[in-house]
Amino acid sequence: MSTLSIYRGSEFLASGISHDLMRFVKKVSEAKSKAEERDHIHSELEYIKSRIGLPDVSSSKVKEYLIRLIHCHMMGYNVDFGLIYAIMITQSGESIADRRVGYLASTLFIENDNELAIMLTNTLQRDLQSAKFQDRCAALVAISNIRQQEIVKAVVDLVIINTDYQKETVRKKAYIALYWQLEIDPQLQDQLLPILEKGLVDKDPSVLGAVIGIWRNLIKKTPALYEEALPAIINHLRYILGGKLHKSFDYHGTSSPWVQMHCIEILEIVQSAGLGSTSEIAQIVMDTLRAAEKGVDASFAIIYQCVRVLSKIPSHYVSEFIEEGKEPFRAVQRFVAAQNHILKYLGLRCLSLMDDEFWNEEWRDGKVISEAIAISNGDETLVDEAMHLIERIATSEVIFNIQENCLIAMSSSALQGTPFHAKLCGWYAKQIEDHCTDTDWYLELMLQVIIESGRSLPEKYVDDYCARFGSGNVFSNQL
């Protein structure tokens, strides 16, 4: 793309960046070799090094130099010299945008145990008490992104105060910052857990959503912590399911899907640890499942999360639901039959989680599952899942049933010669060897597999088989 067309292009105009920055970005992104890129970057770094420390450089110019350094850093180059200027601009940057870039660059360039990190502490403390909420947000974001222990200790009290600030955007970032501070310094637990509990009764759903995500992580590590948190979590889940959240929390028609999933995940952990009330958990999971069945996209992910929990619940609960006509796994049918790879994979994952006794009849003969192999077109994730499921239910009859689909995949010219093809052929041949009990179709099928496999099966293996066929010694290494 010519320089002139970039100047006139809407991306450049819309971004508001300077010509210098644009030229730099263009030069580097269009470099034809690693060596050329290295040369551009090194000369750029030298240029910036010589300019950024000059006394007459404006705050916005420093910000621009830092953005160029962020580009270089992203490409793997060392920009340590820029850290001090990043920290300085957080202190003295004229605009919020300048200071925000300063924080961004600082958190990106900082290595572990860097003494310069301490210099950030003063600015963080100042901004955590700023009259402007934007400054508080910038500081809280930076704190979440840094791992230096010394900084954590110096700011924790101020972060706690921010969990009571009037704006939700500040509060939710403060809670996340506290969570990370807890991760860095677990001794803060006694001080911070009560604050995080307070977050569970925050009036704002955004803050509550963020806090629930935090509690998911906490409960994952220490399931016993669930007791204080569970009532609020179930409450909020019911609130969401009741459609009470504002429409702006909808994603493709589903209300707050990731928060729903975090709630369900917490229930899964609690159930797995043998804590909480199984019947209460089972009920709310069914309710979530029912609501999710009406949705699309993220709702599918919610259904998956629910099936995970149902698989951890003693099967008599699930049987009761089935007897009451509630059909907990009816959505799974839709997924298993889907042509879309993601949905099919989702269906197979659900099958692998489910108890055999809840499988539909049509899944047990292997044909439907093996459809995944036929349509896979090299999708390893999908095929691996199908293979595991087939192995789980493998009998002579099942292996016979899946031949059509397996041969379709094996005969695909696009896959011939690929490692995927070799894996598939080897796997199916092994399944036939391991499970076949019927001479009638064994011979013919093995021959077809060998033919369709082309060069994918090891030569010695094929030779051995041909020799056995020839001598009539078909089952010599069977069972």
Next chain:
Amino acid sequence: MISFILIVNKQSQTRFSKYSHPCTIQHQQRSDFELGLSRECIQREGHQNYIFNYHGVGIAHRRYASLYFILGFADENPFAMLELIQFCVECLEEQVDRVSELDILFNLDKVHVIMDEIILNGMLVESNRKRAAPQMT
């Protein structure tokens, strides 16, 4: 836990990267890691394989025009991660025009700030699109 977010182009050049600090991939290793991963994603995209494992990290990726959005995670619902990518793209579209390669390159700092509103050091912090806009003025 979301370990990293990457946006790469068809030539496997990284156009945006954000790593959370529990992620142990050091700065010096990142270029090679990103190159290998993006090649893997591009190849698998041809087979409609959007979820897989790469060196022990869960990967979800989606393609938008000439860009690949890649999320690395540990211990997360992979289908939720795919939708999260879509959500991030929708947020970016609202605030950075068309989210083309040039848009990202020219607004790198802005993309970081927007992503921080949604995923803060690997933690999902906001899933309301209107609220995920950073208020900078």
